[in-house]
Amino acid sequence: MHSGKILVAQGGGPTAVINQSLAGVVLEARRFSGVERVYGARHGVRGIVNEDFVDLTQETSHNLELVANTPSSALGSTRDKPDLKYCQEILEVLRLHQIGQFFYIGGNDSSDTLRILSLEAAKANHPLRCIHIPKTIDNDLVGHDHSPGFPSAARFVAQAFSGANLDNASLPGVYVGVVMGRHAGFLTAAAALGRKSAEDGPHLIYLPERTFTIEQFLADVKAVYERLGRCVVAVSEGIHDAAGTPITSLLTTTVERDAHGNVQLSGTGALADLLCEEIKSKLKIKRVRGDTFGYLQRSFMGCVSDVDQREAREVGEKAVQYAMQAGRDGSVAIQRIGDYATDYALLELDTVAGKTQIMADAFISASGTDITDAFRHYLRPLLGSGMPDGFRLRANPVAKLRDATG
Amino acid sequence: MHSGKILVAQGGGPTAVINQSLAGVVLEARRFSGVERVYGARHGVRGIVNEDFVDLTQETSHNLELVANTPSSALGSTRDKPDLKYCQEILEVLRLHQIGQFFYIGGNDSSDTLRILSLEAAKANHPLRCIHIPKTIDNDLVGHDHSPGFPSAARFVAQAFSGANLDNASLPGVYVGVVMGRHAGFLTAAAALGRKSAEDGPHLIYLPERTFTIEQFLADVKAVYERLGRCVVAVSEGIHDAAGTPITSLLTTTVERDAHGNVQLSGTGALADLLCEEIKSKLKIKRVRGDTFGYLQRSFMGCVSDVDQREAREVGEKAVQYAMQAGRDGSVAIQRIGDYATDYALLELDTVAGKTQIMADAFISASGTDITDAFRHYLRPLLGSGMPDGFRLRANPVAKLRDATG
Incomplete structure (x- = not known):
């Protein structure tokens, strides 16, 4: 009826x-x-x-x-x-x-x-x-x-990191991209689908499913930077300490809460800026850049x-x-x-109703800073057809002449 | 030879x-x-x-x-x-x-x-x-x-503002999008090409070709918000005061300079965050969101x-x-x-060599916060084919019953 x-x-x-x-x-x-x-x-x-x-x-x-x-x-x-x-x-x-x-x-x-x-x-x-x-x-x-809605946003995030990785390879340094997601890291994890070769970024992925400490974060970034001379990092806006307090609210004096009592995480670049400042000051790396994908990842016309x-x-x-x-x-x-x-x-x-699904442990690598093939297999078909693909020049080095004579 | x-x-x-x-x-x-x-x-x-x-x-x-x-x-x-x-x-x-x-x-x-x-x-x-x-x-x-390079970045900015405008219409408030451009406002001005209808945003565009004052900015935002109940703003990262000092460096204690002696403007969300804070505190508007397009606008894979x-x-x-x-x-x-x-x-x-072209006066409206049809005519063919286009529902209001009986 x-x-x-x-x-x-x-x-x-x-x-x-x-x-x-x-x-x-x-x-x-x-x-x-x-x-x-x-x-x-x-x-x-x-x-x-x-x-x-x-x-x-x-x-x-x-x-x-x-x-x-x-x-x-x-x-x-x-x-x-x-x-x-x-x-x-x-x-x-x-x-x-x-x-x-x-x-x-x-x-x-x-x-x-x-x-x-x-x-x-x-x-x-x-x-x-x-x-x-x-x-x-x-x-x-x-x-x-x-x-x-998730697959299209995930596609945006994957395409964004695919391009950010190439940009970072071109002008090496540390790049931190902050992605939406309060409790669930799915969207941040999608950054990994922008990777193609082994040395491609994001090299580190921080999800709200795992506890975040600034000390471990800095150690992780340092290790990648020393190995590759550059580092691309994907960070969920929802990263939090062991007590569950969002890292963002640890850094800001006034926080905005929504009708559900949640601290406002989006619409500000504070988290990316803080993480970049930590890297600059503690690791003494000069070129450190942060982007907060913000509303682009859900509203961009044409992705x-x-x-x-x-x-x-x-x-x-x-x-x-x-x-x-x-x-x-x-x-x-x-x-x-x-x-x-x-x-x-x-x-x-x-x-x-009112419940929240987070990423299964099987989707997160043992290191806690990467995803597994199971997640890759879960997400790839959702991204749809016509995903752009990046290509690079092959290495055909030319012999140095100054070294030979000097 | x-x-x-x-x-x-x-x-x-x-x-x-x-x-x-x-x-x-x-x-x-x-x-x-x-x-x-x-x-x-x-x-x-x-x-x-x-x-x-x-x-x-x-x-x-x-x-x-x-x-x-x-x-x-x-x-x-x-x-x-x-x-x-x-x-x-x-x-x-x-x-x-x-x-x-x-x-x-x-x-x-x-x-x-x-x-x-x-x-x-x-x-x-x-x-x-x-x-x-x-x-x-x-x-x-x-x-x-x-x-x-400019046309593709301009396309990204236009598509981004086209989507941000729809997002802002859906959940009304003030949205500030910060676009790259130290001395020339071309890329920020491209935001206007995301507009379709008269009431679409960006409603205000701030270019480095014009002097920026926070007082006028707040007055402009207030006027649009009172008229439409929302406001979408495009801001160049290069906006500066009458003395030529970048607004960004007026706000931050430590600034980074590149090999050319330029203050680092990109890779930080500070400008958007500051402008949003001013709007929140001075205009008492609750929903104020800022995005810094950052490296996405030049590196996004697939635009x-x-x-x-x-x-x-x-x-x-x-x-x-x-x-x-x-x-x-x-x-x-x-x-x-x-x-x-x-x-x-x-x-x-x-x-x-070493010279900088900025936007011609004929490209900027008399108000200083919009572009002219001459600029629209200049830019549109560069954006290329297949620009995504947004459509909306027609207004077919249903008569209220509670008003009629109450």
């Missing part, structure tokens, strides 16, 4: 393919004769309590296809994390507009909102189907092989994985099919069924 | 297409029967005084084509700026190896090295042809319509203009033709002869 009106919204940080899922929902829903109206809420759950809806039934299929290929959340997003009262207000608005299905495209916070909504709707005997459509560049959803596009579209389509046919709420999860092949499953919201 | 041995080297910051010029030199030189050997110096002029040469005659054409499509300097680069003594040492090594032509791919510092070498060779009656092959993402070579590739290849080819046929030293410059069509000219080294 389904009502004539459905609602879709986007929450949390945008990705390169989040609009694929939106288009998947809208275009698939239009195929069901019982669906009269497809509404979109502007800026996620905030758009619901503000009754800020757009009628996507009036949007052309052609433009939806173009929007699907555009990065960032076309409906707008929000960082609001609704509590019980907020959720009850959402339910009131949904009831008023006779919304029968709500599709929320987001990460683990968004899935937790849906969990609360699902419970409250059941309690109130309100017939509402709540479907979570995954998206996160952090790739930290429990039960999901991977999440749409996308075609595999990610396809899967993001399909989770949107499957969400509608599950809502219409499965008769229960849930989270649409990508399941890996071959090398490389995927299918989809509808997980219980409880499985996903 | 030409000798049987030629030498090519790459200096200064790498670009996405600097290896196109290298391949152009090598492949074109091989067509001349009199050329017996094509040497490459590793890490620019430093490779000459170190006699660190590779024999490019032994490289396959196929691999040269692959290297041409790889960003960063395949021969390695250097920041060395040779003085007279250094130049005399270069000449000694070139004489020892019987190099008849020297091709140096670089910016205005590299052209100045060639100017000194050319003068000293003439004085010493040493038959050496010195040809400057342009490359710089700063686009600051006098007499050159534009320089290879290149096909027009830039073609022209970078041709300046390399033309350099060899001029060296063999023109009988004089010089700098190979792109000349715009149509809309859009180019040809090449051999300028005197004096015209280019």
